[in-house]
Amino acid sequence: MNVLILGGSGYLGAAVAQACAASGAEVRVLSRSGRAIAGEAVRGDIRMPRLGLPARELARVREETTHVVLCFGSVSWTSGPGEALETHSSGMRSVLTFLRGLPALRQAVHVSSLLALGRAQGRVTNRELYTGQRFRNWYEYGKYCAERHVRDSQQDLPIGIVRFGPVLGPDPRGGRPDTEHGLPKVFPHLLAGYPVHLASRGDFPCWVTDVTSAADLVWKALSAPIGRSTWTWFDPARPTLGEVFTEVCRPWGVVPKIVEARPLGRFTRFIGERVGTPRELADYAEPWFDLDPGVLDDIPGPWPVPEADYLAATGRALLGRAEREIGV
Amino acid sequence: MKEKTVSVDTDLHPYFRIYSAGNFGEVAPQRLSPMSWSLVGDPMERGTRKLAQRLWGRPAWTEGSHYVFVGYFGCRPYHNLAAYCHLSRGIPGLSANDVTDAYFEGIDSPAEITALRSGRTRRLSAATRLLRELRDIGPRLRALEERVAELEWALRAATTANSPIALFSVLRDAKPVLEEAWAVHILTTSGCVPIRALQQRVYGRLARHGDEIAHWLTRPRELVWDRLHTAAATMDPFGPGDFLDSSFYEVADSSDPWQDYAVRHKLAANSGTQAAVAPIEPSEALAGMLSPWRSRTVRSLAVAVGEVMAGREHSKSLAMRTLHIYRRLLPELAGSLGVDPGHWPYLTIREFTDLATDPGLAARALPRIAACRVALGTPMPEHLDLSDGDGTIRPWLSESPQTHRGVAPGIGVGVAMTPDGELPDEPVVIVCSSADADIAPLLPFAEGVLSERGSDLSHIAILAREYGIPCVVGYPGAASLPAGTAVSINGSTGEVNILDQS
Structure with a gap:
């Protein structure tokens, strides 16, 4: 099995590369930086024609690749339409065209996001993508566009979709986890002792999972293989958003200040947004969508097992010290 | 005695003497015959003057027997860059750069003549009047399209009957239609600039990434070209899409030497394969990201700008369809009026129409043939600086580097x-x-x-x-x-x- 991972130098992409390499696949990681923590690194750009590969490299990739993982794209929840659609829409179309030119392609897997469902109406399963929902930000819309393009390509491409919610856990590339984008952007705010306003004090599921089990699931999708199906994966324990914040803050000895001021909820939320609540959280302060927990049953067993205590491990990684040093 | 040199160039404006091929340069042939110029430049000039009069009263600088807003030098059509930049300063919040970015490839604007600057009250009232005019472009365009269609039917009937009198009647009826088409085109073209500037400013206040959103949302809902290309596929020689097989702007695109400059390409292609499920448009996606009133404002502005853009394309298509009627009429009528088949492109439309009562006007073509031959041999720059008024052709050099x-x-x-x-x-x-x-x-x-x-x-x-x-x-x-x-x-x-x- 020769796996090409597009966007393989990112947080999840690196974990996928490790998982594939550990399972014995030949791994090739394409990224703009040209770096890889597992497998062969190839410098390229999915926004460029033919992935920006030189002719010789292109011929080699075309000839050898049998499996592809698509985990590229902006992960910022606050980006504008240009940044979000540049990779998720235009880049995805370009990549799908590239995949059509791979003679040995047997399976491709698109790493999508549950956030593509936006404020989905009604109970959603793996089948739904658009339910007349509204999108909170351009990231959600970008992920929706990407999955839309992939679904439209399933007629002529062997490509499956795996959906994740927010992916947490120590960064497989080492170092402090990125707190610039997505849900982790809230963590410094919480750890500094500032309050956040959440409906029901965050007592609603946020469909998180850990990066290791997410990467294992992608490998499973490649090897099973997934075919043209859609799988959704989250931590089966289904921690609520409030629990996620509590667990991440625990290694710091901090109890997150989660506030719900119901009579003046809109007003306090408005004030909160103006005085420093990260924009990322402001859009997700109310229950996200009603996802059918039975979607996990579409994944053939055995399921990957999330790392024990991965939420607290995220908090410890944020401390910037190894677990032993802080006596865990 | 030395014979006086004949020129086909138009007179210069007394103050505004920086010209640019600008939008003409992008879409029209490099050189136009005098006949085409009289069908394009003259009604454009009249339309712009009337618009300026309606918006700002009667500014003295827009009066006179010379051309103000357009120019014809070396058989090349130009817009008067300086005059358009000055017009832009007559709308509150609009700058000359908005105009040069919109239509003149982002070149530098000439210095302002501050003595001619409009007062604040006049600028505000001009903006109000412009918005009022833009509000009415829909009905105007629909009425105009009916008139153009009637002309096409009349041309079909006259050609089938082979009646020069009926053809001449079509020629007479086409003039007001062409003027109205160019007038609406000028209005929509001018209106696009301030309404888009307003859009960007409002978006910057109401939405994050406002400048980006303006680009993504501003899409005309429907352009006329699809319909016309579909009509062209029927190959009806008198149908609304027949003009697409000709060179835009040039009515003498079958005559030498103008056919050398004619840009003519048409590819009929089948419609593309549509995705099974149409993706949600960015404008729809935006609805959930803003509060209801912000969303309504943002989308309304996007629709307004898109509609003005669509109106611009629609009015241009109607002008081109009317020009195509002239393209069919003029060679047919030239024989009846006793004009040499190769000479009619060198007359103006007014001279051509008056030939019925004054056949001597046909002689005006001969000196112009020689003048055009000289003009066509002279390279003409994209942007002209004629501020010295000594007849020297100098390019207007933009100091800002041109980037893609x-x-x-x-x-x-x-x-x-x-x-x-x-x-x-x-x-x-x-x-x-x-x-x-x-x-x-x-x-x-x-x-x-x-x-x-x-x-x-x-x-x-x-x-x-x-x-x-x-x-x-x-x-x-x-x-x-x-x-x-x-x-x-x-x-x-x-x-x-x-x-x-x-």
Whole structure:
């Protein structure tokens, strides 16, 4: 099995590369930086024609690749339409065209996001993508566009979709986890002792999972293989958003200040947004969508097992010290 | 005695003497025959003057027997850049750069003549009047389209009956229709600039990434070109789409030497394969990101700007259809009026119409033939600086470096293809020196457009937005890229990557 991972130098992409390499696949990681923590690194750009590969490299990739993982794209929840659609829409179309030119392609897997469902109406399963929902930000819309393009390509491409919610856990590339984008952007705010306003004090599921089990699931999708199906994966324990914040803050000895001021909820939320609540959280302060927990049953067993205590491990990684040093 | 040199050039404006081929340069042939100039430049001038009078009263600088807003030098049509920049300063919040970015490829604007500046009250009332005029373009265009269709039917009847009198009647009826078409085109073209500037300003206040959103949302809901290209497929010689098989702006595109300058290409293509489920548009996606009243304001403005853009394209198509009627009429009538078949392109439309009562006017063509021959041999720059008034042709040099600019957002990746090339199996990026509505049938198949010429509100920019594909303009050498070269364009930032496959 020769796996090409597009966007393989990112947080999840690196974990996928490790998982594939550990399972014995030949791994090739394409990224703009040209770096890889597992497998062969190839410098390229999915926004460029033919992935920006030189002719010789292109011929080699075309000839050898049998499996592809698509985990590229902006992960910022606050980006504008240009940044979000540049990779998720235009880049995805370009990549799908590239995949059509791979003679040995047997399976491709698109790493999508549950956030593509936006404020989905009604109970959603793996089948739904658009339910007349509204999108909170351009990231959600970008992920929706990407999955839309992939679904439209399933007629002529062997490509499956795996959906994740927010992916947490120590960064497989080492170092402090990125707190610039997505849900982790809230963590410094919480750890500094500032309050956040959440409906029901965050007592609603946020469909998180850990990066290791997410990467294992992608490998499973490649090897099973997934075919043209859609799988959704989250931590089966289904921690609520409030629990996620509590667990991440625990290694710091901090109890997150989660506030719900119901009579003046809109007003306090408005004030909160103006005085420093990260924009990322402001859009997700109310229950996200009603996802059918039975979607996990579409994944053939055995399921990957999330790392024990991965939420607290995220908090410890944020401390910037190894677990032993802080006596865990 | 030495014979006086005859020239076909128009007189200069006393103050405003910086001219630019600008939007003409992108879509019209490099040189126009005197007949075509009289059918394009003259009604444009009248239309712009009337608009200026309605908006600002009767500014003294827009009066006079000379041309104010357009010019015809060396048989090349020009816009008076300085005059248009001055007009822009007559609308509150608008600057000359808004105009040069929109229609003159972002070149520097000439210095303002402050003595002619309008007062604040007059500028405010002009903006109000302009908005009122723009509100009414829909009914005006519908009425105009009916009149153009009636002309086409009348031409069909007159040609079938082979009746010179009926043909002459069509010629007489076409004049007010052409003037109205150009007047609406001038109105929509002028209106696009301030309404778009207003849109960007409001978006900047109401929404995050306001400037980006304006690019993504501003799409005409429906352009007229699809309908016309469908009509052209019927091959009806008197149908509304027949003009698409001719050179825009030039009515003498079958006569020598004007046919050498005629830009004529048409590709009939089948409609593209549609996705099984149409993706949600960015404008719909935005609805959930803003509060209801902000969302309504943002979308209303996007619709308003899109409609003015669509009106601009519609009015242009009607002007081109009327010009096509002239294209059919003039050679037919020339014989009846006793004009040499090769001479009518050198007369003006007024002279041609008056030939019935004054046959001697036909003699005016002869000296103009010689003058045009000289003019066509003289290279004419894109931007003209005639401020010295000594007849010397100097280019207007922009100090700001010209860079390629994205005018329709998104990333386009594909292999280069010229508009007259064969469609390859791979995704394509259309590369051209300039583009007009004639490439509309290709756009559903294209991943992007890369053009040497163009501005923010060029016809090609509007078309690319309509089709939701990125477009980058101002890229030198685009048209000479070898077919099959891998190209990536970013219509948001203007970035262009040519992949070296070696």
